[in-house]
Amino acid sequence: MFPFLKTKHFLKDLLPENYIDIHNHLLPGIDDGAKTVQETTHLIANMKELNIHKSIATPHTFNQKWNNTTQTIKTAFESATEDKVNNAFLKNYASEYMLDSFLIKKMQEERLLCIHENYLLIEFPLLSSPFHLYEMLFEIKLQNYNIILAHPERYLYLHNSIKKYEQLKDFGISFQLNLLSLTGYYGKMIQKTALQLLENDLYDFTGSDIHSKTEINQFKTVKLQVPNKKQMDRLLLNNSIFLK
Template sequence: MFPFIKTRHFLKNLLPENYIDIHNHLLPGIDDGAKTIQETTELIADMKKLNIQQSIATPHTFNLKWNNTSQTIKIAFENATVNSANKSFLKKYASEYMLDSSLITKMNQGELLCIHDNFLLLELPLLSSPFNLYEMLFEIKIKNYKIILAHPERYLYLHNSIAKYEKLKEFGVFFQLNLLSLTGYYGKIIQKKALELLDSDLYDFTGSDIHSKTEINQFKTVKLQIPNKKKMEHLLLNNSIFLK
């Protein structure tokens, strides 16, 4: 499927200057990302060295696991940005919402935090598809949200048919590639699917999904092959629309 490739790249070397990250877990103490403000500050300093110069913080909101609200996220953001260096990097806050019935309830109460305007970052369960997936997506769409699906390459139940991805795209869902998927960080199967979706022009945006220094190191130490470097470079620039 992919052309023969000789060149391998460190992921950090593919990022354009002033890359904007729209998916990360930098806010301290509210999910499985940074635990303290000090850790937030250290991660931001490391991300700047990767050419990531601005970001939108997207902590998890996941019923019964990370029960975040607009208020808890706002407080964590304010705590993290007391430091001026952090404030210049963390430009906004939103959330990565698990798609389930509790999300629909939150939406009907008007509590959802968007990345930009009405762009809403969603994730699905990793191992099994919601039985009413399209019904919930429809409810979100009729509220005039634009849906960005985080890391579609990681949902194994979509892997057996490219038509499942195409159906989501036809439904108006935007796809956000986890950059680390290209390195094999989540496994070879997910790496292969990420390359397939990239080659098929199904991605719209990208994100680091950085939680800790473990992910930072992947950007610096793992070389990867990209079937079409120019296509990848173009994709990486798409995030710029979110901080205009």
């Protein structure tokens, strides 16, 4: 099904020079990522060894689980970037917003945090499709946000039909690949779906989704094959627009 190259690559060796990561959980103490500034600093040091040049921090905003606000995220960012090395690495802060009715209400009350200009990173629930999915996406688009869907390969209820992904793309939604999905880190079914979406050229951007040292080790220790190395190289370069 996939025209695999014989060559296997460590994930870290695929990253281009000046790669910017647009999805991670580096900010301390506000979600399931780094717990302290010291952990943030340690993760950043390791990410630089992976050839990640800069990053945009995207902690979760998820009602009744991680009730982050613009202020809590800003405060965590300022705490992390008091260190000069961290400050040079962390280009900006945004959020990974859970798509639900609370997000729509929040959006009506304030401007949401974007990773760049009007690019908004959102996620869906992992196990069941949101109610009124397209109605909520339409509401977000009406506010002139350019929607990036985090890790579409991880939503199990989309796995049974490539047409569901194509419908989202036709609606103007950009897809962000979790690079670790290619290694099987989240399971074989998710790996298979990631490769299928890659083969069909449905991804627009990539991200690490690093929470801890565990994910960093995957970049360093797991070799993988990609369907088309040149296509993968082009995809990885797409993130460069966020360096501007």
